[in-house]
Amino acid sequence: MSVIASEPPGYFAQGMGIKAWLLSTDHKRIAWLYLVSLTAFFLLGGAAATLIRLELATPAGDLVSDDIYNRLFTMHGIVMVWFFLIPSIPATLGNFLLPLMLGAKDLAFPRLNLASWYVFISGSLFTLYAVVAGGVDTGWTFYTPFSSLYSNSHVAAAAVGVFIVGFSTIMTGINFIVTTHRMRAPGQTWFRLPIFVWTIYTTSLVMVLATPVLAATLLTIILDRVFGIGLFDPDKGGDPLLFQHLFWFYSHPAVYIMILPGMGVVSEIIPCFARRPLFGYRFVAYATIAIGVLGFLVWGHHMFVSGQSAFAGIVFSFLTFMIAVPSAIKVFNWTFTLRKGSVAFDAPMLYALFFLALFTFGGLAGLFLGQLAVDVHLTDTYFVVAHFHYIMVGGMVMAFMAGMHFWWPKMTGRMYPEMWGRVAAVTAFIGFNLTFFPQYVLGFLGMPRRYHAYPDEFGPWHLLSSAGAVVLALGYLMPLGYLTWSLFYGRRAPADPWHATGLEWKTSSPPPQHNFEQRPEVTGPPYDYPLPAPSRVEGVEP
Amino acid sequence: MTGDVASAEPEATGRATSELGVFVFLASEGLLFGALLLVYFIDRLQNGSAFVAGSRELSLLLGTTNTAVLLSSSFVAALATSWGEAGRSRPARVALVVTAALGACFLGIKAYEYLDEASRHLLPVFDLAFAPPGDQPQATERFFSVYLALTGTHALHLLTGMVLMLSLAAVWSKLRRPANVLRLAALYWHFIDVIWVVLFPILYLVR
């Protein structure tokens, strides 16, 4: 492309040395710091998952002992939830894109941004220590009184690790909220913001308001284990159920920390590859806020069978059904955006459509679980495991991959190999369904979660699931390979390879150090499609 | 810290940006204490009379004194802020040190209270003996567990605030706009005061 020569040097020109990366307050570089660390944690959590699926391939508990198995799924949960899913899209794509989409030079507090990464890393060291020292066996939920009184594993170290990582989350949240309020370019009004910004903003609100409650909850465990103050010790008149209330007051909204940014990514990609404006933009924006707020009111549905009162169960069940409404609004809006569009099935779009399918499927299973009577049968079975993996992996990780492919040219200045992208997307989709659909069946048949051995009759379903996990792993390893390859050998990307709207495409790929050569001004609505569709030559492999 | 909005309208806008950041942070802190207060609330619902008995064991005199100390520290911090903004660096720095000293005074009294309570077997911490007066020791232990969690977390925040105030006084002349930083630090200090204003009646005055 001839434009490249006349374009300003990208942010990589500021230096490629260790210091240039570790000490830079440039949000684009910090996004990379997060991306590399999160990928490492994803592989660690994935390794634990691999061992779990290997153990479950046969009915007998023969690969690892029950105690080791407990530690494996706990590590899988802790690492995947707090060291991958929660920061995944916000800290990487959000960090990179939020200032670009707003038309700003950087976040409001660049040094706070860098500090948040160091806090993240120091927290992760505690958790890694807990893993190396022998692991934790409480499950990622740290339920008392087991976690506070009886467990002999390294609960305190893991809790301290998660506690510290919480600070990093809060720092990121504060930064994003203030940036969205105060750093918008002239003309970039609230209802001209891309939905990605709306979702990152709402996610940040949830981060800031929910994470401190997790901090308090972990603090009570530490108080108990280290200081002997038994806040939830039944022997001392404490109520372990109160711990669950506090824990889920954080952990249910945390689910929305994980999924909302994914919804944002998909809202950017679907209009672009359908060449249609996002259907019902305002409804999607309002639904985003509604999900963020309602997400705080439904935590009790994790406690239907734990001894909570029946009346509270009814209230939480009702509220749970309410939150399905804004989620469904979004699904309908994305679907309607496709209507009469000229849909191109490039890798980002494939991932986005898979998100749409899997999120809807997983969300509908959530309605089963939200029903009091049905939940009695399904609680703590593989049905629950399948449900949240459809949302977290099928929804969130698919959206993460969608976003990585979509903005890869912007982040790196290189195109990824399109054919490989499509193959990987389809592989992951097939692998995912093979892994997790059998788990719905298993759960319905009564297979409880967290067991390393099971009756022979569940064998075929478990074997199918384990086989699917191999395909899924392949689907995740492929991008790791070809994206890395494209960093060095990929075709140079133009400023706007997808002919997309949005300020991030108005600057060069990769963007210059201060993002824009001139302060951009926004004059029209977002998703101003249709634009001329990208020529097939540009989208595909060199 | 303030980015490019600040370059358009330097002082006021940049300050408002950082201030918003601090308020969002304080909202987060508010939820942290909110969660601990929930434990208090639920435990008190279930052990009303034991909470009255427990509260009676605390020293009203020391609690009231401490409240007055903390309110005074907030007053001094407020003075420091206005002196800083008026460009009167010396009195502002002295006021910062006085604020921190009042904080230390609070923590000293608090520590004395803890020791006194421990000697009366009222602190269910580590493996200290716990033997409260009254006929419902288990329910009374609820009160003292929650009391420890709430006041301990508050004390930790106060300690952070003192470090903040003292380091600000120390590096004052090296900062470009120390008055702005002071304004932010003072917000944190006042917030700790607000928390104590809520804790004081629910712990000391349930008589």
Place this chain on the structure above:
Amino acid sequence: MTMTFRTAALTYLALLVLLALTVGSTFLSLGPLNSAINLGVAALKAGLIALIFMHMRTLEGVARLTALVVMVWVGFMFALTWIDYASR
């Protein structure tokens, strides 16, 4: 914009008077009214500190909103947990 010495001193004085009031009220047996006074005074004191010392009365809307958000969210937490305990 900046707070005058007079405002600060008057606020401080008011805070001390309120403290005396709430502590004094505990020596009277007023039943549930005792708690009401204590909590009312706490709210007044917190409000004074927030509005004047933390100069929230002069702030822009968003920053003020944070205080409201905290109260509403703590309210969510208390209300829904209370529903459970009240109906066991």
